[in-house]
Amino acid sequence: MNLKVTRSGIVTAWLLVLLGAAPAFAQINFVGEWTGRYHEDQPDRVPGEEPGDFSGVPLNEAARLFGDSWDVARHSVLEHQCAPYTLPYMFFGPNQFRIWQEHHQDTQELVAIRMHLGTYQQERTIWMDGRAHPPEYAPHTYMGFSTGVWNGDTLTITTTHIKAGYFRRTGIPASDRITVVEHWIRHGNVLSQVTIATDPVYLTEPYIRSQEFVLMDRGNTNWLYNCEYVMEVPKDKNEVPHYLPGQNPWIGEFSAKHAMPEGGVRGGAETLLPEWKPGAKPAPARPGANGGFRPEDQPQRLAPGEVKSVHVQGNVHMIVGAGANIAVQVGEDGVLVVDTGNAGTSDKVLAAIKELAPGKEIRWVINTGMDANHTGGNELISKAGRTVNGNIAAIVAHENTAARMIKAGVADAARPFNTYFEASRDFPFNGEPIVLYHDDASSDDTGTMVMFRRSDVIAAGDLFGTDGYPVIDLANGGSIDGTIAGLNRLLGLTVPSKMLEEGGTYVIPGHGRISDEHDVAMYRDMLVIIRDRIKNMVEKKMTLEQVKAARPTLDYDGRYGSDAGPWTTAMFIEAIYREMSGSTAAGSSQRSAR
Amino acid sequence: MNMRTRAFGLAAVCLAIVVAGMDAAGQGRGRGQAGPPQTARQAAPIDLTGTWVSVVTEDWRWRMATPPKGDVASVPVSAEGRKAAQGWDLAADTAGGNQCKAFGVGGIMRQPGRLRISWQDDETLKLEFDAGTQTRLLNFDRSKQAPAEKSWQGFSLAQWEGPGVGRGASAATDVRVTGGGILSRGVPGGGGQGLRGGPPPRQQAEINSGGDLRIVTTNFREGYLRKNGVPYSEQATMTEYIHRLPTHPNGDSWLQVITMIDDPKYLNGTFYTSTNFRLEPDGSKFAPSGCKTDPPLPVKNAK
Numbered sequence: 001m002n003l004k005v006t007r008s009g010i011v012t013a014w015l016l017v018l019l020g021a022a023p024a025f026a027q028i029n030f031v032g033e034w035t036g037r038y039h040e041d042q043p044d045r046v047p048g049e050e051p052g053d054f055s056g057v058p059l060n061e062a063a064r065l066f067g068d069s070w071d072v073a074r075h076s077v078l079e080h081q082c083a084p085y086t087l088p089y090m091f092f093g094p095n096q097f098r099i100w101q102e103h104h105q106d107t108q109e110l111v112a113i114r115m116h117l118g119t120y121q122q123e124r125t126i127w128m129d130g131r132a133h134p135p136e137y138a139p140h141t142y143m144g145f146s147t148g149v150w151n152g153d154t155l156t157i158t159t160t161h162i163k164a165g166y167f168r169r170t171g172i173p174a175s176d177r178i179t180v181v182e183h184w185i186r187h188g189n190v191l192s193q194v195t196i197a198t199d200p201v202y203l204t205e206p207y208i209r210s211q212e213f214v215l216m217d218r219g220n221t222n223w224l225y226n227c228e229y230v231m232e233v234p235k236d237k238n239e240v241p242h243y244l245p246g247q248n249p250w251i252g253e254f255s256a257k258h259a260m261p262e263g264g265v266r267g268g269a270e271t272l273l274p275e276w277k278p279g280a281k282p283a284p285a286r287p288g289a290n291g292g293f294r295p296e297d298q299p300q301r302l303a304p305g306e307v308k309s310v311h312v313q314g315n316v317h318m319i320v321g322a323g324a325n326i327a328v329q330v331g332e333d334g335v336l337v338v339d340t341g342n343a344g345t346s347d348k349v350l351a352a353i354k355e356l357a358p359g360k361e362i363r364w365v366i367n368t369g370m371d372a373n374h375t376g377g378n379e380l381i382s383k384a385g386r387t388v389n390g391n392i393a394a395i396v397a398h399e400n401t402a403a404r405m406i407k408a409g410v411a412d413a414a415r416p417f418n419t420y421f422e423a424s425r426d427f428p429f430n431g432e433p434i435v436l437y438h439d440d441a442s443s444d445d446t447g448t449m450v451m452f453r454r455s456d457v458i459a460a461g462d463l464f465g466t467d468g469y470p471v472i473d474l475a476n477g478g479s480i481d482g483t484i485a486g487l488n489r490l491l492g493l494t495v496p497s498k499m500l501e502e503g504g505t506y507v508i509p510g511h512g513r514i515s516d517e518h519d520v521a522m523y524r525d526m527l528v529i530i531r532d533r534i535k536n537m538v539e540k541k542m543t544l545e546q547v548k549a550a551r552p553t554l555d556y557d558g559r560y561g562s563d564a565g566p567w568t569t570a571m572f573i574e575a576i577y578r579e580m581s582g583s584t585a586a587g588s589s590q591r592s593a594r
Numbered sequence: 595m596n597m598r599t600r601a602f603g604l605a606a607v608c609l610a611i612v613v614a615g616m617d618a619a620g621q622g623r624g625r626g627q628a629g630p631p632q633t634a635r636q637a638a639p640i641d642l643t644g645t646w647v648s649v650v651t652e653d654w655r656w657r658m659a660t661p662p663k664g665d666v667a668s669v670p671v672s673a674e675g676r677k678a679a680q681g682w683d684l685a686a687d688t689a690g691g692n693q694c695k696a697f698g699v700g701g702i703m704r705q706p707g708r709l710r711i712s713w714q715d716d717e718t719l720k721l722e723f724d725a726g727t728q729t730r731l732l733n734f735d736r737s738k739q740a741p742a743e744k745s746w747q748g749f750s751l752a753q754w755e756g757p758g759v760g761r762g763a764s765a766a767t768d769v770r771v772t773g774g775g776i777l778s779r780g781v782p783g784g785g786g787q788g789l790r791g792g793p794p795p796r797q798q799a800e801i802n803s804g805g806d807l808r809i810v811t812t813n814f815r816e817g818y819l820r821k822n823g824v825p826y827s828e829q830a831t832m833t834e835y836i837h838r839l840p841t842h843p844n845g846d847s848w849l850q851v852i853t854m855i856d857d858p859k860y861l862n863g864t865f866y867t868s869t870n871f872r873l874e875p876d877g878s879k880f881a882p883s884g885c886k887t888d889p890p891l892p893v894k895n896a897k
Contacts, residue, residue, distance in 0.1 A: 037866045040652045042668035056654035151840040152639075152757050152805060183839050185806070185852070192835075192852050192868055196842060206842065209651055210850060210868035256894035259662050260655050272649050274706035274725065275879070276658065292843030 028153040028186050030113065034213040035096040035220065045092050049170045051250035054267030055260065058283075063173055063202035064266060066555035068248050069529060070171025073241035079491060079521035082227035083501040084120030084142045086165030088174045088197045091211060095119045096220055113148060113155075120500060121225040126157050133160050136299035137310060137320050137513045140164075140176050141502055147297065155184040158297045163502075164522050167197070167207065172267075175201035175559050176466075176519075179293060189215040198290050201558035204269050205289035227499050238488045240528040244536050245550075307348035309356055312514055313506050314455025315430055319352050321345075323373030327459040327508050329452055330356055331430025334363040335385070337393075338450050338459040338508075340377030349377055350384050361386045364429065366436065367397035367416055368461025368510065370404045370446045370476075379414040394418040398438045401446040404476060437489065439463050441482025444473040449486075451493060459508045460490060464520055466512025469553070469560045470527070471567050472575035480531050480576045487524040491517060526556050531576055538580040547577050633716035634734030639756045639805025640838045642719065645880050646709045646849050646871035653867075657704050660821045660890045669824050675860030682823025684889055694885035697726030698746040698817025700826040703834075703851050703869045708880045719752060719807075727882040732809055740813040744828060748814025755835075756805025807836040819855070819865070821887050830857035847873035 038045050044053070054067055074080060085093060095117060102112045115124040124143040133145055144162035148155050157180075164176040174197065183194040194210040197203065231237055243249075255262040261278040264271050270283035302308065307321040309328070319326040322341030326349060329336040335357045341349050353362065362385025367375050378395055385393025397416035405415045426435040432454030439447030443462040450459040462471060463486045472478045490507065494517040497503035507515045533552040542550070553561060553569055561569040650657050653668070664680050671679065687693055697705060707725030714720040714731065721730040732752035740749035811832040819826055835852040842848065849871040854864050 039668050039670065039866045040868075053655075055658075056651040058651070154837070154840065156840055181842065183837075183850075185835075185837060185850075187806075187808075187835050187852065190852070190854070190866070192850070194839060194848070194850055194868070194870070196848075198844075206844065206846065207651060208649060208848065208870045210852075210870060212852070212866040212868060258655055258665075259891035259893045260659055261891065264654070264658060271654075271658070272651055274648060274650075274708065276706075289844055289846075292845060294843070297843075 027110075027150055028155070029101075030099045030155065030184060030186060030191065031101055033096065033098045033216045033220070034191055035216050036091075036094065037212045037214060038094075040211065041092070044168065046094055049168050050254045050257070051170050051248070052252060053168075053170065053254040053265055054172055055265045056272065057167060057172055057267040058203050058205045058207055058269035058272060059167075059172060059267045060202060060204050060558075062555045062558050065245070066173040066202070067171045068245065068251060069242045069555065070248075071241040071243055072170065074171075074525070076232070077240060077521070077525075078229050078231065078237055079501060079517055081229040082499045083518055084122055084225075085169070086142050086162050086174060087124075087144050087159055087180055088162070088167055088178060088195065088199075088207075089165060089169070090117060090119065090122065090143070091193055091195065092209070093119060093169070096216070096222075097213075098223070116223065117143075118220070118223045119225065120227075121223070121498075122500075126155075132296045133158075133299055135308070135310070136301055137318070137325075138299070139503075139506065139514045139516065140519070142500075144180070151183075153186070155182075157182040157184070158293075160297070160299055163518060167202075173202050173555070175199050177201050177559065179298065191215070198293075200290045203290070204283065205286050225500070229499060238484075238491075238524075240525045242525075242529050242532070244533060245552075305348075307345060307352055309352045310514070312455075312508060313457050314452065315432065316452050316455045316457040316506075316508075317356050318508050318514060319349055322349050323376060324368075324371070324462070324510050325459075325508050325512075327450065327452075327457070328353055328356055329430055329432075329434075329455070330360060331432075333430045334361045336364040336366070336429055336434065337362055337381060337385075338366045339368055339374040339461070340365060340381045342373050343376035346377040346380035346384075349381060362393045363387055365393050365395045365416075366448065366450055366459075367395060367401055368448045368450065368459060369443060370397075370401045370408070371443075371462065374461065374510070375405070375410070375414065378416075379411070383413070396420070396436070398436075398446055398448050400438075400440075400444075400477070401448070404444070404446055437493075439482065439486040439489075441477055441479045442486040443471045443478045443483070445477025447486065449490065449493075456495075456505045457508065458490065458493060458505060460510065460520075462510035463487065464490060464507060464515070464523060465509045466515060466519065466523070467560070468511065468562060468567060469556075469569065469572040472572065472579070474575055474578060478575075479579050480527065481579070484524060484527050484531065487520060487527065490520055491524065494520060526560075530556065531580070534573065534576045535580045538577060544574060544577050548573055634719070634752075634754070635713050635716045637754055637759065639754055639759055640807070642711045642807065642836060642838060642849065643713065644711060645874045645877040646711065647874050647879070648703075648706050648709070649870055649872050650706050651870070653704065656820050656822075658706055660888050662890045662893055663822055665822060666820075666824050669819060670862045670865055671824065672860055672862045675825055675857075678825040678860060679823050682818075684823075684887060687823075687887075693887065694726055694728070694746050695816070695823075696818040696821045696887050697723070697728050697885045698826075699730065699748045699750075699811055699814045699832060700830065700855055701818050701820065702726065702728055702730075702747070703853060704820070704867065708874070708877075709849075709871055710877060710880055722880075724880050724882045726885040730811075732807070744813050744815045746815055746817060748811045748832075750809050750811040752807055752809045754805060755808050759805055807834075809834040809836070822890065825860045826855060826857050827859035829859050830855055830861075832856075849873070 097115050097117045099115050101110055102114060104111050110128045112128055113126040122143050126146040126148040128148050140161045140163045142163055144159040146157050146159040148157045159180045162178050165174045166172055167174045178197055178199040181196045185192040191213040192210060197207045255265045263278045268282055270276055270280050302321045309317050309319045312318050315329050315331050317328045322345035324339050326341055327338035365382050382393045382395050387394055395416040396418045399419040399421045402416050402419045424437045426433055432452055435451040437449040447461055447463055470483050472480055494505035496517050501518045503516055507520055509515055530553050534547060537547045557569055663682050666676060666679050687695055702723050705725040707723055710722040712720050717735040719732040730747045732750045734752050736751060816828050817826055818824060833854045837850045839848040839850055851869045853867045856864050
């Protein structure tokens with residue numbers, strides 16, 4: 001049989017096939033421009049909440065302390081002025097958003113649902129292609145990383161990698177460990193969005209809310225958010241406004257003004273249920289309330305002993321899993337390595353470097369400090385490299401680092417010999433300026449920050465971390481004031497990609513995930529607040545035991561605290577206490593190397 | 595055979611393939627099977643039955659306590675509605691036998707309490723509220739007429755909606771947010787079964803979590819949207835959608851009730867709320883109480 005057919009026949013046949021297939025693709029469509037309806041909690045969501053109102057939130061004691069310390073003037077801090085709200089709050093404030101879809105060109109399968117939110121000019125992608133969530137050391141953003149699946153006509157979205165932010169504008173905190181599950185439902189021109197936030201740091205159980213949006217017949221043109229952060233009044237630009245415990249004058253105002261039972265407006269899971277009465281006991285913990293997520297819907301964790309690399313920006317990569325984070329700059333001239341990880345991990349580190357820079361020689365090694373988890377691989381990694389003169393790769397560090405390592409008995413081959421003593425040093429490598437800044441009193445007196453000026457990446461060493469309180473090694477020249485000063489200097493070097501406080505300069509912490517200016521600012525804020533609290537307690541002549549019992553770090557312990565290991569919360573408090581009381585003699589806070 | 599004939603022949607073959615595919619799919623969903631019409635109970639794409647507790651995370655200050663008189667924040671009240679709210683008199687309501695005005699159909703979902711849902715018969719879903727001891731009957735039989743007398747809970751007509759409706763779906767076990775367990779098979783990219791954006795196969799579990807119940811209620815007595823006398827009138831119409839959300843990863847089951855009230859007398863526009871209830875393991879905490887509204891606490895001067 002002759003298989004030739006007419007063009008119209010083919011078109012007709014395919015049309016029929018497509019028509020037949022159409023119902024199978026008839027998933028609910030959210031494409032369009034939507035605007036909010038504020039018929040629930042309108043005074044909170046539009047004009048703005050009143051201080052001290054924690055009603056309706058299943059928060060814990062840590063979140064209450066955070067909220068009680070909150071001073072709305074914190075929004076005036078340069079780094080926070082233009083910072084958007086994070087996903088857990090974004091849809092509750094005044095908002096309009098545009099939704100569109102991205103389909104695979106060949107298969108027309110839905111790859112992603114994309115959003116532009118007019119408020120704070122945020123872009124959001126909801127991946128529909130079944131991909132897993134990124135590793136835990138990936139950067140966090142205001143909108144986070146989202147994946148979606150259909151449950152019938154309900155779109156269910158799971159989001160992780162969200163920056164630390166707020167559940168409410170008046171300082172109910174949301175940590176960067178949050179997972180948000182959303183359900184999108186459409187009825188005609190009404191979109192209902194349910195959000196269920198799980199935050200093991202600040203909530204005792206998931207926090208569910210829902211709100212409605214309506215399709216706009218005529219799109220609004222106001223899709224931009226023109227914010228410019230500026231100093232509006234002369235003051236210390238690094239000031240962090242906050243209230244010391246018990247000194248917030250606004251607590252109680254909300255309940256009095258609106259005739260609300262005071263215990264109720266303090267929030268808590270027990271206050272959300274019909275049987276709640278003023279004076280009720282806190283709700284018993286619900287085992288497993290914050291758990292149950294599939295591994296694919298959570299940040300991927302490194303397996304024990306696993307060493308991996310991730311591209312940060314420009315010529316700079318980060319190697320994780322070998323102790324402290326390692327920064328690797330790769331280019332025409334060769335390889336520069338910042339820190340070398342734990343002893344015993346060098347084979348894996350070198351393999352990772354080889355994968356990043358096949359055929360390239362390691363020319364430089366820089367140490368950001370003296371700790372063994374930053375310098376343990378010095379000998380093997382420097383020996384694996386070659387300078388242009390044929391020597392093993394030079395190890396660069398501040399002279400205090402070398403001195404402390406000599407004192408600690410570190411072998412010559414593992415010590416830096418190329419030292420500097422000035423406040424900063426720079427040199428060109430791989431076509432970009434490398435600038436070393438000395439931190440003379442942060443964790444100790446050996447610190448170096450390394451800035452890759454063209455790549456716009458800073459390796460901060462132990463000045464900054466996202467997985468614990470900073471080590472304050474008083475015996476080796478460390479101090480909380482020096483750490484805060486170092487972080488302020490770091491903030492002076494970082495510049496966000498837009499005024500909206502995201503991206504731009506990336507910071508590789510000594511330990512933890514890739515960060516940006518916002519993350520550093522939140523960390524700095526925390527240290528200022530804790531330092532001020534302990535200082536105030538010292539001024540009240542409280543003993544160290546009384547200070548510890550007062551739990552001045554309670555609102556951050558769930559995120560950064562530790563009861564075990566080389567650097568505990570108690571040691572951190574003690575170090576600050578001794579510094580604030582002028583007694584810098586090493587107590588139990590003297591740390592062993594992490 | 596000429597070209598035109600061949601072309602139509604090919605088209606006919608394609609059409610036959612499509613029709614055969616649709617029929618096969620339909621059979622897989624129970625569509626096209628002969629037999630008596632399904633009852634509403636049999637056709638339910640979601641299982642709403644059980645005892646649900648309201649978890650008051652929104653409008654807390656207007657729901658968990660009685661707000662001050664005249665506090666109409668968030669509600670798009672008309673001038674007449676505002677005036678009526680200002681005239682609220684709790685004592686007069688109680689004396690006049692109208693203490694259930696805050697527990698009428700326009701406000702009952704927002705009352706903190708427990709909601710017990712069960713089938714009264716194959717065509718009637720019963721909603722019992724322990725707050726105010728109120729009962730709503732949702733009629734699926736569309737031939738049913740509203741009674742002559744208006745009541746606090748009015749007359750409700752209900753219908754199932756969603757991708758599984760009319761295809762023989764019946765309530766079954768629900769599904770976690772993973773999308774019906776497809777992803778949990780561990781097939782990268784969904785194994786070409788639709789998770790790359792195409793339609794997931796209409797598994798029973800997905801249908802179960804994707805459908806909803808639409809309810810339109812009229813013929814009710816005037817009542818309050820809030821405890822403090824923010825009014826709705828007898829002229830209002832209330833449309834609701836009830837969803838059972840995909841089971842949360844921690845095992846919680848949530849009911850979501852989307853409510854839209856249009857009232858030409860007391861509202862300037864549609865009043866939208868959505869209320870969340872969590873499934874309880876049993877009905878042991880269902881505790882019926884009378885229609886009692888506490889007076890507002892006195893407003894104190896701020897510090």
